[in-house]
Amino acid sequence: MFELLKIAHLIMMAMASGSTLSSYVVLRASVGREDEAGLALARRTLAELTTFAVGFVWISGAALLWSRAHAPEPAVSAWFYAKLAFVALFTLAHAAQRLSGRRLRGGPDRVPARRGTERWASVAWLMSLLAICLAVVSFE
Template identity: 40%
Template sequence: MKTILLIAHLIAIATGTGMSIANYINIRIAAGEKGERREALAFLRRVLARIADVVILAIWITGIGLWLNLPPAEEPNVWFLVKLAFVVLLTLCHGLARMTAGRMMRTGDQSLFARMELFVSGVWMSALFAIILAVLAFET
């Protein structure tokens, strides 16, 4: 069971990483666009963000499942605790990126692109570190 959970967990984190990198590229492209192209890219970001909500939920559920499958006498190792910090950072950056995107949509303030780019970068960097640390934390 632990191996299946680990596979699902790593797939979820890898999916989140790929999506956040795609979102980062989208933001970089959209910064120079106007009109319908910019709107289409904004629509794509919204779709990716909705899917990312589910992916982050999968990361948390599979991670909690892995933690619950630790032997009763075994406490989480340091790799697990550091990984948990990166997953919290990933979740925080995702939430802040979503809030910034929502604010951009409501106000039309395009100057928030740089802030959103920073938060999306935080998501994919955190996810990359979380993948590495998950492998170290859950050695089979």
């Protein structure tokens, strides 16, 4: 059961990372075309998928930690705490991306909002990649 949960956890981390990268690509592709409904729908859909994946990452990570609580060897390594820090940073960057993305809907401040959203998407993607790398070694 532990291995299946770990697989699901890693798949969701990869999905969150891919959705974040896709969100960044859609943001870059929609420069100057903010009013097109299809691109706005794609941005919102990718953001919602990423939010779902981030939530599942936290739930499956907590389940993995709980499943190791009564193991004879130490439940977690130092790698786990580093991974936890990067997942927390990924979650914060994703939340900041979502908040700055809301300002893209209209108004005169679209250019600063786009830059902020792109910056947070880049940070979120980098944090998710580092979290994936550490997730591979954190649960042995």
